[in-house]
Amino acid sequence: MDKEDIMDMKEKMEKTDPVLHKTLQELIDDNLVDPEKINNKDVLNKSLKELIAENVAAEQIARNISEAGTEHEKKHQVNAVLGALGLLTEGVVNTARIIAEVITEGEEDAPEPAKIDAEYETIWDMVRYIPNNNPIVYNLCFMVKWVILSAVIGVAVGAVGTGFSYALSYVTALRGSYPWLLYLLPFGGLAIVFLYRLGKNENDKGTNLVLMSIHQSDQLPPVMAPLIFISTAITHLFGGSSGREGAALQMGGCIGQNIGKAMKFNDSDVTIMTMCGMSAAFAALFGTPIAAAFLAMEIASVGVLYYGALVPCVFSALIAQNFAALLGVEADAFTIKIIPDFTLRTAAICSVLAVLSALVSILFCLVMHKSGALYKRLIKNPYLRIFAGGLIVIGLTKLSGGTLYNGAGMPVIEMAIEGSAPMFAFLLKILFTGATLGAGYKGGEIVPALFTGAAFGCTFAAAAGVSPAICAAVGMASLFCGITNCPVSSLLLCLELFGPEGMVYYLLAIALSYTFSGYFSVYGAQKIVYSKHRNKYINRKTI
Helix, strand or coil: CHHHHHHHHHHHHHHHCCHHHHHHHHHHHHCCCCHHCCCCCHHHHHHHHHHHCCCCCCCHHHHHHHHCCHHHHHHHHHHHHHHHHHHHHHCCCCHHHHHHHHHHCCCCCCCCCCHHCCCCCCCCHHCCCCCCHHHHHHHHHHHHHHHHHHHHHHHHHHHHHHHHHHHHHHHHHHHCHHHHHHHHHHHHHHHHHHHEEEEEECCCCCCCHHHHHHHHHHCCCHHHHHHHHHHHHHHHHHCCCCCCHHHHHHHHHHHHHHHHHHHCCCCHHHHHHHHHHHHHHHHHHHCCHHHHHHHHHHHECCCCHHHHHHHHHHHHHHHHHHHHHHCCCCCCCCCCCCCCCCHHHHHHHHHHHHHHHHHHHHHCCCCCCCHHHHHHHHCCCHHHHHHHHHHHHHHHHHHHHHCCCCCCHHHHHHHHCCCCCCCCCHHHHHHHHHHHHHCCCCCEEEHHHHHHHHHHHHHHHHHHHCCCCHHHHHHHHHHHHHHHCCCHHHHHHHHHHHHHCHHHHHHHHHHHHHHCCCCCCCCCCCCEEEECCCCEEEEEEEC
């Protein structure tokens, strides 16, 4: 491929799409097109999927080329651009075909691996940029690279997750032994605001920031991990209503990304390492490595699974979970003793419960979003805001007559499965969690959502006269899917939490909840890439 071929492609692009023409012209003017290196079909396919899924413009990548550090990194950026130029917009199929033909032309004369390896200045460059002219060599290098990196992230995040699990267990037990600690919640809130300001991270977006980093390769500040660790422990110590897995996603994503940045990997690999960290943290705390692996790949973009991260996420989740188990962290699991036969009647009951649970998930998302906005509108000062939120939680605790709704609330999930949860526990948990997280206290939304789903299922079972255990499990599955829009992860979570016996009920409930929960999500940074109702690319934000 010489410059005449490139200019011929340029003329065809100019007639087809001026944006594409402009992008290629910038590449030619900057002398960044190296004909000998444009023979990578893997780059072509990967660029197409990622750019369409993330709606990234080709000219933006061209601008990023000038920011690449080494000449080798610039060439990789060029390959990505050329691989995607003809495939970004409709109406340029012919151009795409021309590019593909030119890229694959002359593959038989491709240099030997030794010659390609000689281009790398150090062995570390070979690790960061895998030789790709030979599929067998590429796959072998890919596996070795990501098994090693997954082990590093799995052990590192697993160790932090283990410490986090023990810390939360300790502070929860301490609060149970000393109920008066609840009255210190407002002062604990002041400490949280102070710590985030001290760390220059007062505008923290929580899990949303991690999701944004997957979409846009945004930097996660290293201080994010210790801040969420300490502040979540403070929240649980003094009786705030929050979970732990959402905090784990933040810690794991932050650790994974910063390891990748420190090792000078490119943005694509750093994104995968961010997902590895999320999988590892979730698996270490919850003890569900299968769901954890898929959750990290599924949660950022609804309708798209980042299968390029499959091997890294699976390995990091398994390593982190086993590492945590080795250190004594027990996996969460619930026993569903009575599972009725799947008949037309039980299917109808399950369907009604799933649809109603989807509506409850919408309520959960709205309260999580609106409570924070209401706090900020009424109280501008973050110190006063979180102090007032602590007072509200104390008041709610006194009005409820107990501490069932403080902390994560795992014991109430057990009560719901047994059929003994209070009738309106699901509404009170939503209220407590909104009052806590909206004010600025830290933690996650996932366990409160599971609490809400289990309690709602228990209430539904009492009204319908059916088994509370299966209804609680269906409610948990429906709520989790409704707030995260992750049906695959939800089904796998049910498999690991409840066992395989009731999977047909969970499958039906998750499918209905995914559809009826609409485009609501507890995470505002989540994107709906493909429509829930038809095979159409929409790339819209959640509500």
